[in-house]
Amino acid sequence: MRTSLCDRFGIELPIFGFTPSEHVAAAISRAGGMGVLGCVRFNDAAELDAVLDWMDEHTDGKPYGVDVVMPAKIPAEGNQADLGKLVPEGHRAFVERVLADLGVPPLDDGGAGRDGVLGWLHSVARSQVDVALKHPIKLIANALGSPPADVIAQAHAAGVPVAALAGKAEHAARHVDNGVDIVVAQGYEAGGHTGEIASMVLVPEIVDAVGERAPVLAAGGIGSGRQAAAALALGASGVWMGSFWLATEEYLQTMTGSGAIQRALVAASSSDTVRSRIYTGKPARLLRTRWTEAWAAPDAPEPLPMPLQNLLVSPAHNRMHAVHDPSLVSMPVGQIVGRMDRVRGVAEVIAELVGGYEEALSRLDKTR
Amino acid sequence: MRTSLCDRFGIELPIFGFTPSEHVAAAISRAGGMGVLGCVRFNDAAELDAVLDWMDEHTDGKPYGVDVVMPAKIPAEGNQADLGKLVPEGHRAFVERVLADLGVPPLDDGGAGRDGVLGWLHSVARSQVDVALKHPIKLIANALGSPPADVIAQAHAAGVPVAALAGKAEHAARHVDNGVDIVVAQGYEAGGHTGEIASMVLVPEIVDAVGERAPVLAAGGIGSGRQAAAALALGASGVWMGSFWLATEEYLQTMTGSGAIQRALVAASSSDTVRSRIYTGKPARLLRTRWTEAWAAPDAPEPLPMPLQNLLVSPAHNRMHAVHDPSLVSMPVGQIVGRMDRVRGVAEVIAELVGGYEEALSRLDKTR
Numbered sequence: 001m002r003t004s005l006c007d008r009f010g011i012e013l014p015i016f017g018f019t020p021s022e023h024v025a026a027a028i029s030r031a032g033g034m035g036v037l038g039c040v041r042f043n044d045a046a047e048l049d050a051v052l053d054w055m056d057e058h059t060d061g062k063p064y065g066v067d068v069v070m071p072a073k074i075p076a077e078g079n080q081a082d083l084g085k086l087v088p089e090g091h092r093a094f095v096e097r098v099l100a101d102l103g104v105p106p107l108d109d110g111g112a113g114r115d116g117v118l119g120w121l122h123s124v125a126r127s128q129v130d131v132a133l134k135h136p137i138k139l140i141a142n143a144l145g146s147p148p149a150d151v152i153a154q155a156h157a158a159g160v161p162v163a164a165l166a167g168k169a170e171h172a173a174r175h176v177d178n179g180v181d182i183v184v185a186q187g188y189e190a191g192g193h194t195g196e197i198a199s200m201v202l203v204p205e206i207v208d209a210v211g212e213r214a215p216v217l218a219a220g221g222i223g224s225g226r227q228a229a230a231a232l233a234l235g236a237s238g239v240w241m242g243s244f245w246l247a248t249e250e251y252l253q254t255m256t257g258s259g260a261i262q263r264a265l266v267a268a269s270s271s272d273t274v275r276s277r278i279y280t281g282k283p284a285r286l287l288r289t290r291w292t293e294a295w296a297a298p299d300a301p302e303p304l305p306m307p308l309q310n311l312l313v314s315p316a317h318n319r320m321h322a323v324h325d326p327s328l329v330s331m332p333v334g335q336i337v338g339r340m341d342r343v344r345g346v347a348e349v350i351a352e353l354v355g356g357y358e359e360a361l362s363r364l365d366k367t368r
Numbered sequence: 369m370r371t372s373l374c375d376r377f378g379i380e381l382p383i384f385g386f387t388p389s390e391h392v393a394a395a396i397s398r399a400g401g402m403g404v405l406g407c408v409r410f411n412d413a414a415e416l417d418a419v420l421d422w423m424d425e426h427t428d429g430k431p432y433g434v435d436v437v438m439p440a441k442i443p444a445e446g447n448q449a450d451l452g453k454l455v456p457e458g459h460r461a462f463v464e465r466v467l468a469d470l471g472v473p474p475l476d477d478g479g480a481g482r483d484g485v486l487g488w489l490h491s492v493a494r495s496q497v498d499v500a501l502k503h504p505i506k507l508i509a510n511a512l513g514s515p516p517a518d519v520i521a522q523a524h525a526a527g528v529p530v531a532a533l534a535g536k537a538e539h540a541a542r543h544v545d546n547g548v549d550i551v552v553a554q555g556y557e558a559g560g561h562t563g564e565i566a567s568m569v570l571v572p573e574i575v576d577a578v579g580e581r582a583p584v585l586a587a588g589g590i591g592s593g594r595q596a597a598a599a600l601a602l603g604a605s606g607v608w609m610g611s612f613w614l615a616t617e618e619y620l621q622t623m624t625g626s627g628a629i630q631r632a633l634v635a636a637s638s639s640d641t642v643r644s645r646i647y648t649g650k651p652a653r654l655l656r657t658r659w660t661e662a663w664a665a666p667d668a669p670e671p672l673p674m675p676l677q678n679l680l681v682s683p684a685h686n687r688m689h690a691v692h693d694p695s696l697v698s699m700p701v702g703q704i705v706g707r708m709d710r711v712r713g714v715a716e717v718i719a720e721l722v723g724g725y726e727e728a729l730s731r732l733d734k735t736r
Binding site: 003220 | 536731
């Protein structure tokens with residue numbers, strides 16, 4: 001499973017693994033792929049810096065990248081408290097009522113814990129880019145389209161290529177016009193922020209739109225070698241996987257908790273996701289839970305725009321996290337969740353993928 | 369592009385082409401695939417019989433099949449007039465107001481023209497099966513799950529295998545338990561009745577669920593050789609294409625009109641579809657038009673259950689058809705519509721598909 005991206009990035013396999021976990025990202029890189037660490041969880045650039053130090057020590061000199069979230073349309077700026085004032089009281093009351101209905105108590109410390117995510121503010125994302133470029137990163141990806149021109153220029157000046165996610169061919173073309181080097185074609189079935197066009201249609205459309213100018217990674221629905229073979233048959237030069245790492249042993253090393261998330265993911269079928277604005281304010285695919293169902297009820301308010309919606313729901317996520325109930329986790333995940341049938345090691349995931357890829361090609365050989 | 373289905377059906381290519389047009393179906397079979405004629409448009413079995421006589425004369429002895437629509441949950445039975453009484457006045461008034469807003473006049477003959485579709489009534493579909501089995505058909509497909517057990521037995525007694533569409537792995541397993549011989553895995557991106565799981569995830573799930581007992585055809589998003597290669601990489605034994613034939617020369621021979629539909633399809637991008645209940649009462653993917661937008665407005669009523677919704681909207685479809693306006697056609701179509709960039713002959717579609725398939729396999733060879 002070798003493509004032009006292997007030589008370009010000095011990787012053995014064109015498998016790009018997006019993950020918020022440094023343990024997963026490092027393991028992907030060590031296994032021959034390209035681990036891409038999601039930065040959006042780091043509101044504090046110093047915290048990111050320390051984690052990237054850890055990455056530098058645990059990747060055996062193999063390439064890795066980072067992923068920031070810079071929306072093309074700049075969201076409201078401000079600190080946690082100022083932005084919090086923009087959240088309507090009715091929304092807060094709805095959240096409180098739902099949590100009460102679901103039997104989720106307040107936290108012992110009165111509601112502290114992890115803050116809402118501010119990583120999609122340009123100010124925060126820029127500080128992440130500044131910090132990341134002090135490390136030997138080999139890729140900066142933006143999970144929401146083209147980064148601003150000066151950020152692309154900053155990366156290029158440091159010799160770091162830029163990738164951007166696209167859910168439509170016209171967006172992909174715009175990204176490349178803006179200087180983006182690699183396009184991640186993110187299909188409908190993907191976890192997190194996603195559009196409406198499914199990978200089978202989207203990947204060749206984006207390859208045709210930009211393929212001569214930029215390699216395309218296929219994202220959405222990929223968790224096996226058969227799917228990687230399908231992605232490359234569609235014209236992609238590699239795959240971008242995110243959801244599948246959530247059910248790995250390495251992910252559990254980063255994210256403290258009872259494993260309720262993994263129990264929920266392993267139990268879920270491909271039908272158990274919803275595409276909804278309730279996590280960030282933009283459409284994102286999430287695991288279907290009693291929490292997402294409450295937001296789908298007729299009495300639920302419209303989700304707020306980014307970044308307010310996540311500020312609203314983050315304390316609720318913390319409270320649900322504390323009850324260790326698989327039916328109440330809050331987790332972006334793609335339809336591939338149906339294939340996540342147990343917790344594996346990252347190296348095992350990649351070995352299975354490579355083996356399945358070879359089998360798929362052998363099957364195709366027999367059709368000639 | 370040969371699989372076990374080629375020997376089993378005596379076809380050169382594992383390309384199954386579903387179409388309401390006998391001209392398209394015959395051309396697919398003549399070109400080496402399996403033309404599958406959709407019967408739902410024939411309210412009168414005698415009309416179907418005559419068309420199958422035509423098929424017998426124009427397929428050069430090559431295999432062809434038919435497709436009926438028998439919902440697993442039997443819809444209300446009755447004739448056009450009796451069922452019409454079940455349509456609420458408020459729904460009729462909404463349709464009249466929308467057509468007036470869209471500038472669509474009544475028909476000169478006062479509203480006659482094609483009746484609403486009754487082919488999804490079991491009584492009508494059974495009469496279609498009876499007629500079809502008098503012809504040398506090689507496949508009966510059901511577009512909505514397993515046909516009733518006695519219909520499967522009737523087909524098997526005549527030596528005709530039965531195919532059924534499935535949008536979930538559990539449905540596919542149930543179909544095979546019921547005696548279905550071939551499963552069509554219909555992904556979210558497909559036109560017409562479709563579920564929520566995209567092909568990239570659905571096809572391998574269904575192959576894993578039933579592949580040892582029944583071959584699987586991939587449906588949804590397929591219009592090129594790259595996509596056919598992806599489908600076979602995912603484990604499918606062939607492809608099932610429907611939408612792509614709508615923009616063929618042969619389709620225009622069956623469906624009289626000004627070509628407004630083809631102009632609309634050729635102009636549409638992959639973003640220009642909606643999944644809605646407004647065509648049949650069950651979720652189906654349609655071309656997005658001013659008509660579908662009117663039904664998506666906040667003041668639109670909930671669509672009626674099958675078969676009432678199509679009885680309600682069929683006269684409106686006739687009226688829109690008469691104005692020859694590409695922005696007002698009513699047409700089920702999949703996301704692959706974005707690739708339908710001109711009207712082609714059926715043989716050209718198939719030749720391009722085979723060529724693209726070989727190219728995709730050659731590209732994959734280079735990844736070893």
